[in-house]
Amino acid sequence: MPLRVLLLNWRDMHHPEAGGAEKYLVTVAEGLAARGHEITFRTAAYPGAVAEEVVNGVRYIRRGGRLGIYPRALMANLVRRYDVDVVVDVQNGMPYLSPLTRRPVVNLVHHVHKEQWPVVFGPRLAKAGWWLESRLAPIVYRRTDYVAVSDATKAELAGLGVRSPQIQVIHNGTDHTPAGNTPRSTEPTIIVLGRLVPQKRVEIALETLDRLRDELPTLTLDIVGSGWWDTHLHEKATALGLNDRVTFHGHVSEAEKHRLLARAWVHAMPSLKEGWGLVVVEAGVHGTPTVAFSEAGGPTNSIVHGRTGLLVDQGVDAFVEAVRLLLTDDALRHDMSQEVAQWVTQFHWDESVDRWERALTAAASRRC
Structure with a gap:
């Protein structure tokens, strides 16, 4: 009825x-x-x-x-x-x-x-x-x-x-949406996708980029999403001297979102709290593994640690090291890419x- x-x-x-x-x-x-x-x-x-x-x-x-x-x-x-x-x-x-x-x-x-x-x-x-x-x-x-x-x-x-x-x-x-023939970026790329509000802690992604730029001189960061914290994040990027390495995309179409997820090497989710983390699975559709904090709660269920992404304890240092590991260990990233693409098909x-x-x-x- x-x-x-x-x-x-x-x-x-x-x-x-x-x-x-x-x-x-x-x-x-x-x-x-x-x-x-x-x-x-x-x-x-x-x-x-x-x-x-x-x-x-x-x-x-x-x-x-x-x-x-x-x-x-x-x-x-x-x-x-x-x-x-x-x-x-x-x-x-x-x-x-x-x-x-x-x-x-x-x-x-x-x-x-x-x-x-x-x-x-x-x-x-x-x-x-x-x-x-x-x-x-x-x-x-x-x-x-x-x-x-x-x-x-x-x-x-x-x-x-x-x-x-x-x-x-x-x-x-999850939407099992292939991004056409979008190739993975030839240069290391991190993506953050979500509302631009304080609790998403996008500053940690900017700090990660800052710390890794000497080791990975072609590394870039895509920030996808909109919100009232946008001005603060722009100011943070400028203060760190990252304007030539960060692209603020704002709100994008579904097709563009999936294209950016498909080309990224790593999806960073430094959020303070997530119920599940839908974008973890959306990134996984394209074989893009996620780094998140275990303290956030939901990512402990949407990420299989060590297989589809990495979960870290509190602290920027641990987050930076996890992102660095995925960006520099090609074999590990390849294995996780294969596994996460298969794992998300259950949802x-x-x-x-x-x-x-x-x-x-x-x-x-x-x-x-």
Whole structure:
């Protein structure tokens, strides 16, 4: 039986700060719509946004800004503005508190934000945000189903008191998109792909380039993505004297993204926290291995250490050494390239949509 589903997420794929989390939700939403389900996606407005539209079978409603979306969405939900069977509440640190509406809810969590609150906000707001996420939310959502995108996130939620049987893991799929006949770059190239915000720590990639440029005089760095931290990163590149070695591509098309991933030797992900790290698998489609921090959580599931990429402990030194190893050891890089291209073939969006369809059907069959 077709379901009427309300998705609550602070961004959609058209938002200038959209990233892997939005790709995940939009892909699932469009997959469900293609199967005949009625999908409404409530999200934040942004400059130039269309207030309401239907894209690939999904109805988008954009109201409120970065923080204003939360009370507005809750009020709309409380007054039953949308006639739906189940609500998907994406808890991106900040909860929508949808269980207060007495509707069936599935709470989607990409990762816990304990480390990120102080990076983005001042001490008081960070403390309040962490209280909402770690104290209030587990109480409000205590009778709801959870979906985590990785086993690492499931463990984090369990650490906050969420019962393990409530949490189902539904991984990202991947687009098995070949980049045509794009050859690997003849010169060593690092790529960073994602939103340009402080918690992504792109500065570490710049520091890596700076430290390795004497050993690898033709080494370059591609930074792909946009965000409000862009100016700071440009200033950092200039201060390090790297302007002739770094290309800031900004937001690019899917085709260009895959072309850049295909030509890179190494994908660097110095992010503070990731639920899964979709770009790890996207890079892997092209045989490009990833270096990431194990402390980030999700990459410990999306990377098989020593086989499809390298995981390092805290510290810039360890990160630089791991990137250096992959750039200079041709045999190791070749073996990892072969293995990661094979390993990522196990992740399919159709399977992710299947599991979401079952989860939503089960949730909708219950009444709060």
